[in-house]
Amino acid sequence: MITEIIKRDGRRAPFEIEKISEAIFKAAQASGGRDYEMAQRLAEQVVALLDTENAVVVPTVEQIQDAVEKILVKNGHARTAKKYILYRNERTRAREMNTRLMKIYEDLTFKSSLENDIKRENANIDGDTAMGTMLKYGSEGAKQFCEMFILDPEHSRAHREGDIHIHDLDFYTLTTTCCQIDLLRLFKGGFSTGHGFLREPNDIRSYSALACIALQSNQNDQHGGQSVPNFDYSMAPGVSKTFRRAYRDNLTRALDIYLEVDNSEMMSKALLAETEEETGVWAAIAGGNGFDEALRARLIRTVDEETADKILRFVRKYAVKGTRRATYQAMEALVHNLNTMHSRAGAQVPFTSLNYGTDTSAEGRLVMECLLEATEAGLGNGETSIFPIHIFKVKEGVNFNPGDPNYDLFQLAIRVSAKRLFPNFSFLDAPFNLQYYKPGHPETEASYMGCRTRVIGNVYDPTREITYGRGNLSFTSINLPRIGIRAHGDVDWFFEDLDRKIDLVIDQLLARFKIQCQKKVRNYPFLMGEGVWIDSEKLDPDDSVAEVLKHGTLTCGFIGLAECLKALTGKHHGECDEAQNLGLDIIHHMRERMDEATRKYGLNFSLIATPAEGLSGRFVRIDREKFGSIPGVTDRDYYTNSFHVPVYYPISAFEKLRREAPYHALTNGGHISYIELDGDPTQNLEAFEQVVRFMKECGIGYGSINHPVDRDPICGYTGIIGEVCPRCGRREGEGVPVEKLQKLGLYRHLNADTIGYHGDINEEADRMVNPL
Template identity: 40%
Template structure:
């Protein structure tokens, strides 16, 4: 055949003359990518063998690439593998070019697709939401092309890994932050348009907390958390109490005709009153101090004034908590009607002021939003369980003896905040929050914690509501305050299991089951290790890029020392080592699906699968320890809170491998180490199965159980479940149950098809998506809706 007459059919249908050099260049690049050089003769031989297979005067580009792949495979399989990966990546790139217009068209038409529903906290159909989605898709494309090192871009685009928040990659933002709110309140802080001084009442404390949340949300791409909400708000309660007491004493003085001014009274009150629960000794000291400046007041009158001041302070605190929750569910922090991804941790402040904050917060949460008492989506609330502070076995048994009396406050407990724990259980039974964090699990303890330390919260773990955990620290003190996650990337674990299974079939066959399973497990663990190493390097590359950000890019976060160390920077300095206290998360998804790919059974009931999954995450932790030592950074394993990702990987793998029972036959992969959502398993067994994984996923984790019926009618059962979590070593847990509201008449309860009162089908179904709630299932993407539909109830 005369090669000069051969015609090449390109992918767009156009024709061009044949060129030997293009085949030779493609083969050479494949060799170079493998590190094999100086093989000109072999490259030339392969090129000629490819051409010798031409049988017609016209041939397509795809046919030529198939021939190239076949001929390289005969002599250099490793080079062929590189060629195949490159070819697949180029196909993906071409598909993206054609897809980008379809994506944009879908945004314009506000289609109900997974691009527009990628974030359940955003209204993508609003103009600002559309702009956010446009920007997100375009910026991701820019990141792939110009910012990501090629090997990481390829791994992401092919679906081996998922680099989270790629649209924010160019901005160099960090993911989340845990506030040292006490420091901000005491020093005051600056926003763009002015300075804020130290607040002087509980209303101001609560309002400024929402302002801090809202302002900083624009400088990060993830969530924000207050680690010790009760401790931080307590000062505001005391200030309000003193203010009311001063005002009432001043009013009484004016009626009695005394000449003392309010300034003098205020000084005495501030000196003599140290708590909203004043002791008899404090009351008498206050009375005597007033007498010394000419205000003669009877003991009974002092008592009544203090009672009135306390009642006014409780009312103020209630209104402050009400405003706090309402603001966090209505104040938009970004385009698309997004409210702040906010979380608050509490439960261990035993002061009268801190306890009052939590009492009123729980009451407000129970009351809900608006006239119909809608369940608030934010903030995600986390109640901290601490032995001897908010929990004890003795008090638990006492409560179980007469639970109704315990809930009514008729039982005296030895643990100071056990009554608040019971109220937290009652609140979560109605409002799905608070979740529960367990401070006495060995990996959540801090040796510096002391019960008599007024700032002991510094040494208590706090978490983001979605599950992200920041505690251990190679760059400083072990604490959650003033730190956050830098970025995280997730491994497609089911794909590695599918590949290991298929390779083992080729290498040893399936006739000897034991030998086969040993081989596939070995291959799987090796591939997980390699992928974890790839992710660790990718996270380091992103960290090095984030370090180059200037402090002035984050005026609130760095300028106000929100991220500890940032306050020492000049605005034009790079943030650099300030970020070393942050965490880098190696995430994973689909542990259950991976075990199904290997063994045909999940880890919920299979000891073999459970052991393999546990060993797999231990192997990932070995990589974490190696990279901690290599770069002296806070690497950790994260049980990824997958929202859009749960469907992305599955669709890609189904296209690549077809439908595999229990692996790719659903629209989603099961989150992290969770038991399959369809698995029939008891509450206790699910908790026991998942608890050990919490200790080896220090970047964050959560275990939930799914209840049927109206949980608020059985608070005792909620309390028992929390105890099981406590006893089994859960780090962070939550309890899901249906919360349905009829939008037509306001009926609340479990609604199956139609409202039992008015017959309406317009029902709002409140469910938990990753760690936070969403007001309506219709805002979820298709994969998470499919997952929610499959969730079985645990008994």
């Protein structure tokens, strides 16, 4: 006679036969049954079986469940037995997941990021800090919750087993990826961060401060990065306002000096107000708009011509000087802020990108010049800044060739990138970008989100094929190498299976979109509440965002084209033309399938060359377990980024770009190509420029050039450091004599026990020559 059972945790509990009949009844219900008495009779048989056959006095939960299965099968309740087993398996999986989650939490808690790969899943989150770890607890817990309770079991299995990867799974039920923020519109009339209201800025310094605040606020409403598509155009009004004020202040001063009047302030105010009314323009930094001449005409009513000219020369000289200084300070502060201000519970700085390059106004040009110079100068101790990502838009007739109005800024961008790795370069003349470009409408200039995301085409509203206020909703990547391995050289099978995976991804993106559509404006106080996202300004806080989200993109990505081709043909697209042709066929097919889905659903489906940071290691780890180590396919610890020629493969820069460029045209959801340069590119700017120009010529949409940027924190040297620091001569981890540092002009402020690096003398010398 059973009176007690042993629970899973080892404790004993009183035996209740009702629990068995209830479990059987539930399983029967799931397959259409409704006979509770039958369930009770079966439960009695279970008890009898336990009593006799096993002769167990105190059975465990598992033993009871085994007995239930036996009795169900014996009595011919096959369907109920199936449901019961399924339920039992699900519960087992849930328990295992709970245990796994707790194991993950244990590692997050007690292991440093050096020992724990999860803490380094995203290199821009510091997993060693309290808030960084808290963020990971939340993220890992949310992922498991979504896998168990939200995802369609088929999607969940495909993700778990590594056929596909659902990016940002932790945010599945919460928000969307990213947005191109039009600051011009946001600033008009001021805005609220959700925590306080900010007036419309009136000075370039407040323009830059508010730009940072906007990026920071939006970072908390979305799970991806933040980007400004029109940084030059957005900041230009700030420069105009600063110049107008500087003009007035210096006119006041000039009137004081040359006329020695008491009421100089009132006088200058009146003079400027009248001149503005007469001309309909403000004093402008570039001059040439008739303002100075009109003011002169007014002045010579009261003073002689010579004095009037002196006053005007004084005003212009110091107003220009003051505005340049203010703009430089504003841009320097922006770079510092974007590298230090916190978001997402303090674990990250906002992931920010700034697109610029095409504003040819004097104000926009000054903004770009100062931003680039501040970036070149580096942070407080001359360090290279990690954010923002700069994206310089290259356009023929605007900045590409000598004689173009912003050619000088293109040259400056090259110089800065050769030292600081940014800017990256985007190419508006690439045919797939040029097709949207309308001169005089910067919103039609293709803009990129730092990592590569691109949103411009718009099937939902073809009158607005623009970048402003739009972004990606979510994306999911396909594991191409696995399909390549499983095809065993059968290309037809490959395409069939690829289609199955694409179907699955489309289905899953739509399921996620449905969840995203249930959100209301109040779930995104900044993104939607402040009208950052396109058309959201027409909505009330309790309105659904379903309709406006349709401007966003649903995106399918891919990883490891190179390994996929290796598996299929034995060669990758960098080493063989046939492989390249097959590679193009594959990606072309994927793009066609996205276009087809776009037409079918009226939503913007797109294809992205996935920026796989965490994923590059995850897929190959699973595949190596499944298929073993296959040379050129699973024998490294990473799958190659999207359509890239493998990083280990020796190939010339030009050949690499030539082979990767056609994929840019196919990946309308975003793409990037990299070139690794040897040596110090600041010593060879021509080679650097040649690479950038070649990117444009061969149809690259977005590219960037990598080169080593090292820094010795002891002497502040920035550049290439091999084994020995070229400035102070120390090796990694080695000490350098204090005397030697002092001879180098470093360490002038000594104290007894410690010594500090007080800035980089060469950097500081460079900063003096900034034309301020």
